[in-house]
Amino acid sequence: MDERYDPKKIEGKWQTHWDATGLFKVKEDLSKEKFFLMEMFPYPSGKIHMGHVRNYSIGDVVARYKRMCGFNVLHPMGWDAFGMPAENAAIQNNTHPAKWTYENIAAMGAQLKAMGFSYDWDREIATCRPEYYRWEQWLFVKMFEKGMVYRKDASVNWCETCQTVLANEQVEQNMCWRCGEEVEQKKLEQWFFKITDYAEDLLDHCERLPGWPEKVVTMQKNWIGxxxxxxxxxxxxxxxxxxxxxxxxxxxxxxxxxxxxxxxxxxxxxxxxxxxxxxxxxxxxxxxxxxxxxxxxxxxxxxxxxxxxxxxxxxxxxxxxxxxxxxxxxxxxxxxxxxxxxxxxxxxxxxxxxxxxxxxxxxxxxxxxxxxxxxxxxxxxxxxxxxxxxxxxxxxxxxxxxxxxxxxxxxxxxxxxxxRIRDWGISRQRYWGAPIPMIHCPTCGIVPVPEDQLPVILPEDAHLLEGGKSPLSSLEEFAKTTCPKCGNENARRETDTMDTFVESSWYPERYCSPHCDTAMFDVEAVKYWMPVDQYIGGVEHAVMHLLYSRYFTRVLNDFGLVDFKEPFTRLLTQGMVCKETLKCPEHGWLFPQEAEGAGDERTCTKCGKPVEAGRVEKMSKSKKNVIDPAELLERYGADTVRLFCLFAAPPERDLDWSEEGVEGSFRFLQRVWRMFAMHFDAISGTAAYTGSPDALEGYLKDLYKKTHQTIKKVTHDIDGRFHFNTAISAIMELVNMVYGLDDNLEDKKRAGVLRAAIEAIVLLVSPVAPHFSEELWSLFGNENNVLETSWPTYREDALKADEVVIVLQVNGKLRSKLTVDVGTGDEEVKQMALADEKVQKFIGEKTIRKVIVVKNKLVNVVV
RNA sequence: GCCCGGGUGGCGGAAUAGGUAGACGCAAGGGACUUAAAAUCCCUCGGUGCUAGCACUGUACGAGUUCGAUUCUCGUCCCGGGCACCA
The missing domain is CATH 3.90.740.10 (Valyl/Leucyl/Isoleucyl-tRNA synthetase, editing domain)
Incomplete structure (x- = not known):
């Protein structure tokens, strides 16, 4: 094997292999327990950013771990593909929103594949495809027929810059959430979903979301008000x-x-x-x-x-x-x-x-x-x-x-x-969205598009207008139609499109049967997979997206399409990815390369003025503190990037970017690789030792116990707790211990115990660094993929220590330590403590008033 | 203003049925290897004091409960987030 770990040599190879063998493909299997894991799908803006990398790395660890534990894991990915940036970009670059969007999807999809995420790409969805929004239109008509949708002339939030209506949730401090323009009031005929009918039920179930962060539940309750x-x-x-x-x-x-x-x-x-x-x-x-x-x-x-x-x-x-x-x-x-x-x-x-x-x-x-x-x-x-x-x-x-x-x-x-909650206004005077399937007839009034005429396809030959105004109303081929009820030829289509939050309100269900062309989704598939066992995403969606999804699930439940009301059993909201900012008094925010020198002494390359090291803030283009994942991928490979994202902070907390930290993560993988190479010859022909720890002694016994303790710790840290940072720490400790190996080559069990430790390390680190592990695993001569291997288990008898360190205190202060066999009697420990030289010294002439003994932990002498 | 979080070394962060504060990593310093560098391996690393082994002190600040508090209670300050003329 190579002496050095080179991600370039192995990552592409395994990605191709996984793809070719269909390793990530799943289907319903009643013999297995299912696990539906979802990360919030991205808007296809062009390329992935560190927020995506972090979000999806967290998800992938869980997916791979659950898979190795024997679950049938559904782990899909898709694209929240409608929305205004596509229109803005199209106008700016003189292209078409569809072209722009599909190109971005291709580019970002390639980046996600390069990260090695275990998605079943056969289930990929893009909400801008007629095959997808067709069913949204279908549901809209059903809701209309049932009186769950209505139209009213309402005073709405109007953004002059974006030429569109904004939902209450899209207004922040009276500014447009996207462009920052002040919001005006304007009266328009709007379509509304009657979410207020479900206000009580949505509120009531807030108490029954134990797997959600309290913060998010509180925000939902406040919103419903x-x-x-x-x-x-x-x-x-x-x-x-x-x-x-x-x-x-x-x-x-x-x-x-x-x-x-x-x-x-x-x-x-x-x-x-x-x-x-x-x-x-x-x-x-x-x-x-x-x-x-x-x-x-x-x-x-x-x-x-x-x-x-x-x-x-x-x-x-x-x-x-x-x-x-x-x-x-x-x-x-x-x-x-x-x-x-x-x-x-x-x-x-x-x-x-x-x-x-x-x-x-x-x-x-x-x-x-x-x-x-x-x-x-x-x-x-x-x-x-x-x-x-x-x-x-x-x-x-x-x-x-x-x-x-x-x-x-x-x-x-x-x-x-x-x-406090209002009905959900979903009309948008935009082009790049799902058309609302309604027809205005001069004689019949509002008439829904009949089911057999769905989908109402968004015409892709439309020319976008300056200022972002929707071209649909002036596009006669689209707007002009005949009334399906009376045949009136002067009927006109609704030219408003739907809020993009509508698409994301039912995409979990669609993932269960993404190619179903006879219904919104295959009811049986949904029955098997849903609800989502674990959902992971940013806390910025705590109110809108999550509340709308809960609402839509209730609507589907009312139609008898699903048999549950809550779509997401457990929710994890991960923190932001932040980085230090630099500010020049004259030139404002600076890129790192625009500052010379180090530490507090840095100066601006343009004017020579001292640079103020700004606060650590969320990565954003405007603050010039972004890191492009593509560059990192090129330099360190996917595994290092994943490892750093998981190691630097627990998922729910903000992550401070550190170049040195990434370097350190790379070094760790390098270190494991070297450890493997160093012992490869000695252990490649041996089976891992699986016996009792009592048959071992000295260092090997300690290493064996450490191996099993590590398996336990990593398992518990990943499962439910999601403390990947401490899980990785534990693996590092085990690696450090292997490095401290004393070379007693005489011991016949040496190779087996060593192999057990190294196998454990390879498997434990695999959800975090999958390509890396796959390579080492195959070097062991294994035919199957790591993902098809069972998660390691630990022996109870290898967990407990033989000896424990007893802390000796006098008046609550640490004075000495004592090493005794586990289970030594309280009285015996107490006598040993009192006889301790240092304890004696601190007792001195004083009278002993009380002695507290905590088994296997400490002795406190009160004087 | 109200409601949630959160304040631990130079830095990211460990540790809470109350029981060795600082795991692991980064940065820093020292050593080994090398002609040299890189890479690697090993050691040190909260603060203060000195007689260099100890002592004192230390988890935002101030009280309290306890044999013992980063952990529990009360008060204060700071930071982050949400809501905010909601009748």
Whole structure:
């Protein structure tokens, strides 16, 4: 064998071999226990980045480990292939989104193969292919027929730069999540999925996701945002109109002294119409429509409102309340109307002070008397009701229930719950997405495309328009159609496409039978494989993608297509890949090669100014701190890159990139290779020793035990815990021990024990460095692949040590150590401890008050 | 503001039913091999003090529980993330 480990000589060879023998292909096999492992599929942006490498390296370790443990492992990969970057790139490079996308898929697929990931590539999917989105359209029609999809004219988030509508989740700090442009409001006819119908179920099952990180579950719960309260009707003075409000504090009802309506509330216009206030109110409404969302996020946000010129009646006290329209009242939460209780709500308090409105205290804290004149802020704590008629004296917690019940009995309101989550707006005014399979007929209205006419294929000959606007509406060959119901020839297709989160909401199911052309998926295959046993991806998808997937699974469940509700049993969210940044006071972010010198002394090559070593931050092009996996692959090979990604940090934590660390990982593989080569002749003709440790002695006995202890540790670290860094550490320790081999060539069992240790090392490291292990494994003369070999097992009798070190403490401080046989009696150990010279010294003249003995661990003498 | 995480050597990180703090790796220093270098192998490596073997001290900071606390409790500070006019 070669003296040196050269990844170039072995990685390509084994990749070809694995591919040719179909090693990674799987099919349903009822005789085996299944394990469905998925990593989040990538957007085909051009080439893979370190985030992908880390994510997929983690996944591949689990896949290979589970496979060796005897599981039938489904480990697929695909492409989240629709989306805006393709359009942007197409406009920029004068190409077509499809061409750009398919080329990227080919390039990135080759890179993933070069990483040696064990995907069943026969199951590869790309969401932009009609074979895929066809079934999404099919489901859309089914959902439409069942009333799970609807269309409404809605005020939506509009990004002028991207010329498209954004979902609430795609708006961050009122900026577009992709381009950073400020988001405006625009009214458009939109398609919505009724995800709110499932709000309660989605929330409820949050408690039943024990395999998910708590953080993600919490974020989902916050997003759904359930609050308990009551709906209350307030009659408008001198009219039949009643204003419905939602409140979480029905106990404060008697303190409600005014009412605030959202500017978009239909009653605002109705109530002010024909009054002297009309002009001012409508001016306010128009102003709010323009700036409301932008104002919401500004720091120096000011509560403001105008009187609409009408009053309503507090249903409990009969008092007249002024009606306002105010900027902080939101039309899309609750009922768009707020009963304002200035004494017990800080926002209402400020509003009332500003406009000089009445305040009535209705909750009195124990041992204190609040009065509206002297209050500096709203009282929001617990207390007892006052000024509330029949409810006076009642603790406010009880009053919530009592008042709600009273309202219900008198038809004035009812107990209810509200959710923060809104229906999922899926319409996108974009080209590169799945067409919404609907037809607008002048006579029949909205008509779904019949099943036998699906898929509605996205025309690939469309010319993209400057500014990113969708060309579909102006593409007559596409838009013009006949109504499938009445044959009207002036019907037009829906030209909006679907949010790309729709595609990723059901791709696990598709992986189970990716070539099924008679249905969304083969129900039996899904029954076998689903749900996904382990899903791995970035925490940035904690809300949107994961929530939508959970929702879609429920929809499929309602259609009887799947028999489960939760798609992902276990979830691992891995941390980001970060690297040091460099900043020049004049030239901003610098590439590493733009700085000269070392450490804190570096200077900018352009201006000579001292370079500030910035913080370690997530790799990004703009900060010029990215590492291209392709270069690493070329220099070190896939196994080293994989090893470093797994060794440098536990998966859920951020990983700090270190060039020296990669170098160290490479050195480790080199070291193992050398160890193997060094002992190869001595052990190649021998079988690994598998007997009892008691038949061995000295170093060989220790090495044998260390081997089995390592197998146990690595197994436990990988299985469920995912602490690959400590697993690798353990293997390194074993390797170090083999290096410390004392050359007692006389011992006949030497070769066998050595072989046992080295075989274990090769197998244990194989999920991390598969090509490397495969090569060494084959040098042993094995015919089968490592992946077809069983994961090593350990002997219980080889785990326990013969002797243990007992820590001797005096008053809790370490003073000495003692080596005794395992299982030495407490009393004997205690006597040995007391007789210890150093212990004696620290006891000195003092009296022994107590001696604590912990078996096989320590003795603590208290004086 | 509210809700979650997290603060351990020069660095990445180990160790928690409370029981030797710093595994493993990186960086650094020393030695061996070599004509030399690279590569490799071995050793040292939290801080302070000296009589060089010890002693003291040390897991963000301050208290507490305990024979014993990185681990449990309370308070403070800092960092990261999520939510935030949600009625």
């Amino acid at each position: 359930k609050s308990h309260g009551a709906e209350i009707l307030f009659p408008v003075a001198g009219s039949d109109i009643k204003i419905k409000v939602f409140t979480t504090r029905p106990d404060t009802l008697c303190g409600a002294t005014f009412m605030c309506l959202a500017p978009e509330h239909p009653l605002v216009e109705l109530l002010c119409k024909g009054t002297p206030r009309e002009a001012e109110v409508m001016e306010f409404v128009a102003r709010m429509a323009k700036q409301e969302k932008a104002k919401r996020t500004s720091e120096d946000y000011e509560k403001e409102g105008v009187r609409v010129g009408a009053q309503c009646i507090n249903p409990l006290t009969g008092k007249t309340m002024e009606i306002f329209t105010a900027n902080f009242a939101l039309m899309d939460y609750g009922t768009g109307a707020v009963m304002s209780v200035p004494t017990h709500d800080q926002r209402d308090f400020e509003f009332a002070r500003k406009y000089g409105l009445d305040m009535i205290v209705v909750i009195q804290p124990e041992g204190q008397t609040l009065s509206p004149e002297t209050m500096a802020e709203a009282y929001v704590e617990e207390g007892v009701l006052v000024n509330s008629g029949q409810f006076d004296g009642m603790p406010n917690r009880d009053a919530m229930e009592a008042i709600a019940q009273y309202l219900d009995e008198n038809n004035l309101g009812k107990k209810t719950v509200q959710y």
